[in-house]
Amino acid sequence: MTELKPILILFAYLTTAQHFAVAQAAVRIEPVNLQGPRPLQDQTRTAVIRDYLQAWQSLHAALEQNRPELLKTDFIGTARDKLSDTIQHQSSQGIRTQYQDRSHDLRILFYSPDGLSIELADNVEYDVQVIDHDKVITTQRENVRYLVVLTPAEVRWRVRVFQSLPE
Amino acid sequence: MRSKLQALLIGIALCTMHLASAQAGRMTLPNVVEAGNGFSIQSAGNGRATLYIVGPGEALKREIQLGETTSFLPSTLPNAGHYLAVLVSASSRETGEFDVIATTKPANLSFLARPSRLPVSLHEGITGAVYVFDSYQNLIATPTPVSFELSAPSGTVQKRAVISSNGAAWTTMDSTAEQGVDRFAARVGDVSSMRIVAQVPGDPCGLKMNAERVGQQVKLITDPLRDCNGNAIPDGTVVTFSESYKGAQSTVDEPLKHGVAEVTMQVHPGARLTVASGVVVGNQIGWDK
Numbered sequence: 081m082t083e084l085k086p087i088l089i090l091f092a093y094l095t096t097a098q099h100f101a102v103a104q105a106a107v108r109i110e111p112v113n114l115q116g117p118r119p120l121q122d123q124t125r126t127a128v129i130r131d132y133l134q135a136w137q138s139l140h141a142a143l144e145q146n147r148p149e150l151l152k153t154d155f156i157g158t159a160r161d162k163l164s165d166t167i168q169h170q171s172s173q174g175i176r177t178q179y180q181d182r183s184h185d186l187r188i189l190f191y192s193p194d195g196l197s198i199e200l201a202d203n204v205e206y207d208v209q210v211i212d213h214d215k216v217i218t219t220q221r222e223n224v225r226y227l228v229v230l231t232p233a234e235v236r237w238r239v240r241v242f243q244s245l246p247e
Numbered sequence: 248m249r250s251k252l253q254a255l256l257i258g259i260a261l262c263t264m265h266l267a268s269a270q271a272g273r274m275t276l277p278n279v280v281e282a283g284n285g286f287s288i289q290s291a292g293n294g295r296a297t298l299y300i301v302g303p304g305e306a307l308k309r310e311i312q313l314g315e316t317t318s319f320l321p322s323t324l325p326n327a328g329h330y331l332a333v334l335v336s337a338s339s340r341e342t343g344e345f346d347v348i349a350t351t352k353p354a355n356l357s358f359l360a361r362p363s364r365l366p367v368s369l370h371e372g373i374t375g376a377v378y379v380f381d382s383y384q385n386l387i388a389t390p391t392p393v394s395f396e397l398s399a400p401s402g403t404v405q406k407r408a409v410i411s412s413n414g415a416a417w418t419t420m421d422s423t424a425e426q427g428v429d430r431f432a433a434r435v436g437d438v439s440s441m442r443i444v445a446q447v448p449g450d451p452c453g454l455k456m457n458a459e460r461v462g463q464q465v466k467l468i469t470d471p472l473r474d475c476n477g478n479a480i481p482d483g484t485v486v487t488f489s490e491s492y493k494g495a496q497s498t499v500d501e502p503l504k505h506g507v508a509e510v511t512m513q514v515h516p517g518a519r520l521t522v523a524s525g526v527v528v529g530n531q532i533g534w535d536k
Contacts, residue, residue, distance in 0.1 A: 117417075170306040189415070190413065192417060194360075197359065199414070212308070220331055220342060227388060227414065244327070245346075
């Protein structure tokens with residue numbers, strides 16, 4: 081049994097390491113077919129998607145390290161408030177979570193006539209790992225559909241609504 | 248070598264057994280919970296366990312008694328989203344997932360109206376967009392009727408009815424012919440939000456000046472300036488008077504005062520006098536006196 085234990089630990093580690101190796105998420109962007117009067121320029125679309133994907137990196141870091149200040153660059157308003165609350169609750173219970181996005185299937189749904197908000201849908205695949213006082217509780221792969229609203233700030237688009245929906 | 252291989256196979260077998268246990272369904276989760284509602288999770292077995300419920304919207308950890316129903320009070324999960332439930336006991340670990348959805352009752356509107364100030368009689372010059380939220384600030388993604396109303400001071404009302412899509416709805420309105428402050432309202436059920444849109448006169452219409460000699464100079468004065476709908480052009484609007492004589496041009500800018508602009512200037516006999524305001528050009532006078 082003593083010989084078996086290190087192998088099991090190694091097996092568990094390899095499984096975990098395989099899931100959480102740093103990797104670029106695959107991104108697929110569906111053609112834009114907006115309902116609305118305002119055309120979406122390629123430059124705007126590129127910036128929105130770039131900033132949204134960056135927001136996932138911030139989400140990953142903030143929830144893993146329980147540091148709400150890491151959300152500040154990419155999230156604003158309700159989305160930031162809710163995620164900050166989650167981090168506070170995680171921290172008070174000794175929990176950390178890692179959300180590692182694996183793929184995104186993005187579709188821009190709505191560009192408001194005033195140009196002050198963009199809504200997109202994202203069928204995202206991610207791995208979530210729950211850690212309680214440095215002990216990995218579980219690692220799961222999830223497929224979730226998100227609705228996201230971004231609004232422009234000084235130099236970037238920030239996530240204002242970040243909400244998943246049932247399939 | 249053989250013993251190590253055997254141990255590895257045993258390890259894999261144990262992991263497979265663990266997966267089989269996780270699929271056995273000892274924990275009964277709700278499929279869907281409406282945001283803010285109470286809910287319960289039933290577990291099987293004996294002894295103590297730790298239940299985790301995590302998602303980007305919340306993180307909970309509860310010590311529970313296996314074999315009992317664990318109840319969660321209303322408002323425990325106010326944020327719509329996808330949640331992972333993990334039940335960990337000394338001998339087993341089980342996972343499941345469920346969704347929290349927005350309530351169907353709208354409670355807040357995020358209403359963006361643009362512009363806040365525009366000229367009268369502009370076709371589809373005003374736009375409004377709303378996002379519909381419940382009382383927990385969850386976006387209500389189900390189609391929801393939204394009505395927009397633009398009310399002018401004269402009592403004229405433009406109405407639009409729209410069904411939201413993925414929580415968003417938008418419309419366009421024409422600015423009316425009358426200057427003043429309009430009220431632009433979005434309404435969903437008994438929830439409404441209002442914005443003020445100022446309609447200002449358009450460009451001057453029929454800009455006309457008159458000239459008369461005053462001593463050695465000429466006094467130029469416009470008729471009261473109005474737009475094409477009869478709205479008075481506001482004081483302070485700049486009117487430009489120009490004199491062209493033998494290829495040279497001199498100009499004087501004057502703001503409107505009490506609806507008219509006037510200037511007294513030296514004018515050469517034979518000069519041509521013109522008046523303009525913004526992009527609008529008025530009449531010309533040949534000064535031959």
